[in-house]
Amino acid sequence: MSKELQIFHEFLQKKGLKLTKPREIILEEVFHTNKHFNVDELYDQIRRKYENVSRATVYRTIPLLIEANLIKNALRCAAKDHYEHIYGSSNHFHLVCKKCGKIIEEDLKEVEEVLQKYAKLHNFKIEEFNIGANGYCSDCRKDN
Numbered sequence: 001m002s003k004e005l006q007i008f009h010e011f012l013q014k015k016g017l018k019l020t021k022p023r024e025i026i027l028e029e030v031f032h033t034n035k036h037f038n039v040d041e042l043y044d045q046i047r048r049k050y051e052n053v054s055r056a057t058v059y060r061t062i063p064l065l066i067e068a069n070l071i072k073n074a075l076r077c078a079a080k081d082h083y084e085h086i087y088g089s090s091n092h093f094h095l096v097c098k099k100c101g102k103i104i105e106e107d108l109k110e111v112e113e114v115l116q117k118y119a120k121l122h123n124f125k126i127e128e129f130n131i132g133a134n135g136y137c138s139d140c141r142k143d144n
Helices: 003-014 021-031 039-049 055-067 109-121 137-144
Strands: 069-079 080-085 091-095 104-105 132-135
Touching: 003 021, 003 055, 021 039, 021 055, 021 080, 039 080, 039 137, 055 069
Parallel strands: 091 132
Antiparallel strands: 069 080, 091 104
16 A cells, blocks of 8 residues: 555544545545646546546546645636645745646745744744645747
C-alpha cells in the first residue's frame, strides 16, 4: 500500500468512512498525474480506464482528499478550480497564461523565506499559502 493510500485510508477511518474501490481509483489517478487537473479532466482520465466510477463520486472525493492534506486547490484558471497533489511535493508558485492557460511552476524557496521573515516579525504562524501570477507566456506574447 502506498503511503498516500495509507494516509487516506486512516483519514477515512477516523471520519467513519470506508476506502471504497472508486475512492482508491481516484486517489491513484490523482497521484499518477504530475500536472494540475480539474475535476472534469480527472473524471475523463478515470473513465478511460474504469467504468464504475461516477462523476459524483469524483466530486465528493476531492474535498476528502483536500481535508486529508493530500491535494490542494492550487488555482482557478478558465473558470475552473485546478488541483494538485501536495503530499511529497515541494512548495512552488504558479505563473498562469491568461490566453492559453499554460501553467508554469517555479520553486518558492526564496519567496517562502521572505514570507517566514514577515510572519516571524508579526508573531504569525503560516499554515498554508498560495502564490500565483497571471500574465502571458512567451508563445502568446509572440502572437500579439
